[in-house]
Amino acid sequence: MAVTASGIYCATIVDVLDATQLAIDLSLTSHKIALFPNSITPNFTTDTAWNVSPYNTGEVTGTNWASGGVALSAAAAGGTSTSPTLTASSGTVVYDMANVAVSATTFSNARFALLYADALAGNNAILGLNFGADYSPNAGLFEILFDAAGVFVIDLTP
Amino acid sequence: MPNGRPGPTPNVPDSLPSGYTSVAPVSGTPIDREKLLSIGHLRRGRTRAKVREGREHHETGKPFKATTDELGNTTTEHATKDDRVDIRVRVKPIHLNFCAAPVTIQTDSQ
Numbered sequence: 500m501a502v503t504a505s506g507i508y509c510a511t512i513v514d515v516l517d518a519t520q521l522a523i524d525l526s527l528t529s530h531k532i533a534l535f536p537n538s539i540t541p542n543f544t545t546d547t548a549w550n551v552s553p554y555n556t557g558e559v560t561g562t563n564w565a566s567g568g569v570a571l572s573a574a575a576a577g578g579t580s581t582s583p584t585l586t587a588s589s590g591t592v593v594y595d596m597a598n599v600a601v602s603a604t605t606f607s608n609a610r611f612a613l614l615y616a617d618a619l620a621g622n623n624a625i626l627g628l629n630f631g632a633d634y635s636p637n638a639g640l641f642e643i644l645f646d647a648a649g650v651f652v653i654d655l656t657p
Numbered sequence: 658m659p660n661g662r663p664g665p666t667p668n669v670p671d672s673l674p675s676g677y678t679s680v681a682p683v684s685g686t687p688i689d690r691e692k693l694l695s696i697g698h699l700r701r702g703r704t705r706a707k708v709r710e711g712r713e714h715h716e717t718g719k720p721f722k723a724t725t726d727e728l729g730n731t732t733t734e735h736a737t738k739d740d741r742v743d744i745r746v747r748v749k750p751i752h753l754n755f756c757a758a759p760v761t762i763q764t765d766s767q
Contacts (some may be wrong), residue, residue, distance in 0.1 A: 639743035651751035
């Protein structure tokens with residue numbers, strides 16, 4: 500029972516590509532980032548959504564980080580949008596956005612971030628990020644710095 | 658033998674230098690004695706948290722202590738009334754590859 504990796508949720512990708520035709524728009528700023536402790540065990544094959552097991556218990560909340568998380572539209576420095584983008588380059592698809600930086604936050608033991616589609620009725624899980632350790636800001640700035648390569652990179656021409 | 662008793666290691670006295678106390682019997686294994694007597698024994702790995710201390714302004718700023726752990730994530734503690742703690746988490750990109758099945762081309766040689 501623990502967080503061990505980052506990943507993209509297979510069930511959501513299947514729903515996007517099969518007859519379900521789930522309308523995930525990765526450029527939306529209404530997607531939210533919710534935080535969870537190390538007591539959950541993400542399963543990137545079977546997990547489906549926020550507020551569905553294992554994301555229905557133990558969510559990390561606190562000052563300026565409410566249940567359900569923070570929307571990308573207000574997650575960057577100064578309460579601005581992280582402006583997510585999905586672009587194609589040299590045979591790869593890159594999902595990127597500005598760093599998350601939320602001021603005056605107080606919460607305890609955040610280990611995992613779940614990005615999910617809050618605008619969809621199903622709150623479908625998009626991706627999860629493993630922090631590798633527990634972090635607890637106190638009336639302080641909480642930042643998630645993404646790599647220069649992007650949040651995720653799909654190589655379609657390996 | 659310097660102290661008149663044979664030790665497990667030649668030319669090494671079978672007693673600790675003055676001022677040192679042993680948690681294990683002096684008659685412990687030779688390896689324990691080597692650890693206790695050695696100067697450069699590494700008790701922990703080389704990868705440790707890096708700590709940087711200073712002031713937000715060199716004269717008037719509040720003191721802070723920034724600790725960057727082995728994951729590259731930084732916790733900054735500020736000496737403020739509310740004991741402010743900032744967190745900076747660096748996440749690695751998720752890399753995905755689509756592995757297409759190998760294509761076999763058959764030709765009719767007739």
